[in-house]
Amino acid sequence: MTVLVIAEHDNASIKGATLNTVTAALQCGGDVHVLVAGSNAGAAAAAAAQIGGVAKVLHADGDGFAHGLAENVAAQVVAVAASYSHILFAATASGKNVAPRVAAKLDVGQISDITKVDSADTFERPIYAGNAIATVQSQDATKVLTVRTTGFDPAAATGGGAAVEVLTSVGASAQATFVGSEIAKNDRPELTAAKIIVSGGRALGSSEKFMDVMTPLADKLGAALGASRAAVDAGYAPNDWQVGQTGKIVAPQLYIAAGISGAIQHLAGMKDSKVIVAINKDPEAPIFSVADYGLEADLFVAVPELVAAL
Amino acid sequence: MKVLVSVKRVVDYNVKVRVKSDGSGVDIANVKMSMNPFDEIAIEEAVRLKEKGVVTEVIAVSCGVTQCQETLRTAMAIGADRAILVETAVELQPLAVAKLLKALIDKEQPGLIILGKQAIDDDCNQTGQMLAALADLPQGTFASKVEIVDGKANITREVDGGSETVSLTLPAVITTDLRLNEPRYVTLPNIMKAKKKPLETFTPEALGVDVSPRIKTLKVVEPPKRSAGIKVPDVATLVAKLKTEAKVI
Numbered sequence: 001m002t003v004l005v006i007a008e009h010d011n012a013s014i015k016g017a018t019l020n021t022v023t024a025a026l027q028c029g030g031d032v033h034v035l036v037a038g039s040n041a042g043a044a045a046a047a048a049a050q051i052g053g054v055a056k057v058l059h060a061d062g063d064g065f066a067h068g069l070a071e072n073v074a075a076q077v078v079a080v081a082a083s084y085s086h087i088l089f090a091a092t093a094s095g096k097n098v099a100p101r102v103a104a105k106l107d108v109g110q111i112s113d114i115t116k117v118d119s120a121d122t123f124e125r126p127i128y129a130g131n132a133i134a135t136v137q138s139q140d141a142t143k144v145l146t147v148r149t150t151g152f153d154p155a156a157a158t159g160g161g162a163a164v165e166v167l168t169s170v171g172a173s174a175q176a177t178f179v180g181s182e183i184a185k186n187d188r189p190e191l192t193a194a195k196i197i198v199s200g201g202r203a204l205g206s207s208e209k210f211m212d213v214m215t216p217l218a219d220k221l222g223a224a225l226g227a228s229r230a231a232v233d234a235g236y237a238p239n240d241w242q243v244g245q246t247g248k249i250v251a252p253q254l255y256i257a258a259g260i261s262g263a264i265q266h267l268a269g270m271k272d273s274k275v276i277v278a279i280n281k282d283p284e285a286p287i288f289s290v291a292d293y294g295l296e297a298d299l300f301v302a303v304p305e306l307v308a309a310l
Numbered sequence: 311m312k313v314l315v316s317v318k319r320v321v322d323y324n325v326k327v328r329v330k331s332d333g334s335g336v337d338i339a340n341v342k343m344s345m346n347p348f349d350e351i352a353i354e355e356a357v358r359l360k361e362k363g364v365v366t367e368v369i370a371v372s373c374g375v376t377q378c379q380e381t382l383r384t385a386m387a388i389g390a391d392r393a394i395l396v397e398t399a400v401e402l403q404p405l406a407v408a409k410l411l412k413a414l415i416d417k418e419q420p421g422l423i424i425l426g427k428q429a430i431d432d433d434c435n436q437t438g439q440m441l442a443a444l445a446d447l448p449q450g451t452f453a454s455k456v457e458i459v460d461g462k463a464n465i466t467r468e469v470d471g472g473s474e475t476v477s478l479t480l481p482a483v484i485t486t487d488l489r490l491n492e493p494r495y496v497t498l499p500n501i502m503k504a505k506k507k508p509l510e511t512f513t514p515e516a517l518g519v520d521v522s523p524r525i526k527t528l529k530v531v532e533p534p535k536r537s538a539g540i541k542v543p544d545v546a547t548l549v550a551k552l553k554t555e556a557k558v559i
Binding site: 067069092094097100102105107108109110112113121126130131132134135137138139140174176180181184192198205219229232237238240245248254264265271275276277287288290291292293297302309310 | 427549
């Protein structure tokens with residue numbers, strides 16, 4: 001039994017979500033191999049070889065992998081799939097894009113967003129926005145899984161010494177071409193990996209006020225910024241800041257929700273945080289039902305006060 | 311060019327589901343059912359493409375029980391021209407749905423297939439990608455913008471950290487993200503009109519598809535409850551609690 005983890009990387013380094021996925025892979029049992037499919041991704045493959053617990057790194061290099069197009073990455077995974085009992089992806093935008101393509105090509109069902117490995121074929125995953133946890137068993141020979149990173153501790157990024165095997169890479173599909181990307185540059189921690197997150201809701205009222213009020217708090221705490229769907233829909237915060245069922249799933253040490261009422265879809269994305277603080281004017285706001293510390297106050301007064309007090 | 315849109319009947323997003331006491335699943339008897347919100351966005355996008363003259367016909371498809379007809383009528387009230395129900399009482403998993411849709415692609419030969427990125431009941435986020443793989447088509451998942459230019463689909467996708475644009479040859483599979491559009495409200499005259507639009511029914515057997523489940527649900531439980539916290543009177547108390555009690559700052 002050998003388990004394959006598909007690395008998430010930027011060709012130079014390995015992204016944090018891969019480390020949590022390796023931990024889940026180790027729990028499935030057997031040797032763990034990591035596939036790095038990239039373009040001039042030698043550095044990323046070398047970094048993958050350093051991950052604790054990894055027995056072997058497969059490195060496939062080709063222009064078609066430069067931007068992680070699903071058509072090309074999935075074809076590469078399928079090319080090596082026969083040697084593996086389990087194929088794991090992080091449940092990130094990129095993993096979610098590629099994994100089902102692999103599962104369908106192998107004619108197997110996929111288990112999405114696992115939060116626990118019970119045995120080699122049995123896993124736990126949340127359904128209905130986290131309002132229920134299902135224990136499911138795969139009936140297929142190959143298990144294709146995506147891993148919710150908040151469910152597993154990261155494996156050590158260094159200390160391993162796996163061999164790197166270079167693969168013959170599959171050709172690039174003519175059907176899909178990468179045109180460009182707009183990735184926001186910021187110095188803050190990544191939302192899904194941050195220890196502290198400060199999140200704003202519709203009560204902020206405008207994009208200017210969102211930035212004016214929330215940014216100083218995030219700066220003071222070295223926190224990532226998040227938002228509720230209502231705030232994102234209203235244009236107060238960028239799309240990829242959305243925390244919730246269909247946005248980012250986070251579980252920081254400290255989650256501060258300001259002006260967020262706490263719809264079940266939002267709670268689904270943050271209720272596994274260690275400590276939750278809610279600041280809201282409305283004493284009946286559902287967010288208070290999951291908050292460790294609730295402050296019933298106007299956020300425009302309380303948040304600046306909090307910045308001053310820290 | 312035809313566009314095929316799949317729609318799923320799910321528990322309404324406002325309903326907080328309850329886990330059955332025997333652990334066999336969630337109780338969906340007598341709860342409000344609606345069209346999966348991402349699928350509503352998918353139908354809206356297809357109808358807008360028709361209104362722009364890019365596509366000629368919008369076909370809505372649903373796979374599942376007889377009552378999915380209601381979901382299909384809603385799709386036609388939004389503006390789909392006709393509907394196909396693949397009727398079965400078997401629990402359909404994403405791979406099975408993808409195979410059924412693949413069979414319908416072979417029949418209908420659409421230039422575009424639009425699906426919601428995930429259903430809000432099983433939260434799988436698989437069907438569109440699986441369909442693209444089975445039909446050997448390119449995929450534009452988590453779309454926040456769709457443009458059809460010179461026989462290609464330019465799709466802006468929501469990714470971690472921002473967005474990216476891919477160009478796909480047609481036919482192509484697109485899955486919708488939240489910000490692609492805001493679906494219109496259905497009007498009473500359109501609901502009446504939808505009742506007269508054609509709705510065809512097939513069975514999985516007639517399409518030659520084996521839909522048996524591949525993943526077995528052993529049990530369903532409630533998630534661990536967070537114990538209720540406390541209210542603090544002011545910012546100073548909050549800071550003190552975070553420092554000395556929770557020790558997180």
